[in-house]
Amino acid sequence: MNTIVELTGLTKTYGKTKAVDAVNLKLEEGKIYGLLGRNGAGKTTIMHMITAQMFPTEGKIRVFGEEPYENAGVLNRICFIKESQKYPDTFRVADVLNVAKLFYPNWDAAFANQLVEEFRLPLKRKMKKLSRGMLSSVGIIVGLASRAPLTFFDEPYLGLDAVARSLFYNRLLEDYAEHPRTIVLSTHLIDEVSQMLEHVIVVDKGRVLLDEEADALRGRASTIVGSLQKLELLLEGKEVIHREPLGSLGTATVLGELSERDRRRAAEFGLEITPVSLQQMIVYMTNAKVGQEKGVSK
C-alpha cells in the first residue's frame, strides 16, 4: 500500500491551547478512514493542515510525497468537504457544480447529475436559499463526484435526514468500489458509518489515541450479561472497562479477546456475550477511563 499522507510531529498551538499535539500519522492509498473523537479533539485542525488551509506550528506534512502548501499538483488531488463551507452570494447549485468541474480533474458530471436527482436538489436555486440539509447534500455531491484521490468529509451531514444519509453511505460505498481512493470521514455518528470504515483513528486532546484497522478493533472488547454471581467468576483476571449491576443481573465490558475456554464457561453459566460497538469502544476510551490502559492506546 502506498502512503499518501505522512504527518510527523504535527503540532498546532493557539496561545496556550495545543489543538494538535505531536501527531504522527500515515494514510494509505485506497482506504476508508474514520477520523473520530470528541468535540474539540483536534480533528478539523488536522484536516485543515493536511489540506494546506492552515500552517502547523511544528512538524512535517507530506501529501502525495510533497509539501501541500501552494502546491497545485497536490491540491487538485484533494477534496475537503466541511459543514461550514461558504459560497458566493450569487451562486446557485448549478454554479457550484460547474466550478467543481473546473477544479477537479476526475469530476464525473453524469454522476453529479444522478446525485442531484437522488438528493432532490433544485439546480437553479441560490445556495443562500437552500435548507440546511440541502446545503449538506451539495457538499456530499461535490465530495463524491470529484473522485479526488484524497477526499475528506468533515461532519458533512448537518441537517441531513436519515434517508439522505443512507443514500450518501450507499453511493459512497458503490462508487468507492468502482473507483478506489482514500476517503477520510470525520463524524460523531460512529455507529452509522462503522461498517464502512477500514481503518479507525481516534484523536483526543490533540493526540492520537488509537490508529488501527477496524477489523482488529471490532474484536477488542466484549460485553457479557447475566447473573452477577456467575459474571464475577468469569471476570476474574480480566481487564474490565465498564460494569453495570442491575439487581441480581449485571453487565460487564472486558478488554481483550475471550478464549474458547471463556466462551465455554460463559455458555455453561448462561451468560450472554456480545461484541462492543465501535461507538461504545470509543466512548469508553475517550472517557479517559481506559485511554492509558495497556493494549488500548498506541
Ligand SMILES: Nc1ncnc2c1ncn2[C@@H]1O[C@H](COP(=O)(O)OP(=O)(O)OP(=O)(O)O)[C@@H](O)[C@H]1O
Ligand atoms: N482559530 C482558533 N483559535 C483558537 N482555538 C482554536 C481555533 N480553532 C480551533 N481551536 C481549538 O483547537 C481545538 C481543536 O479544535 P478542532 O476544531 O480541531 O476540534 P474537532 O475535533 O474538529 O472538534 P468537533 O468535533 O467539535 O468539530 C479546540 O480546543 C478548539 O477550541
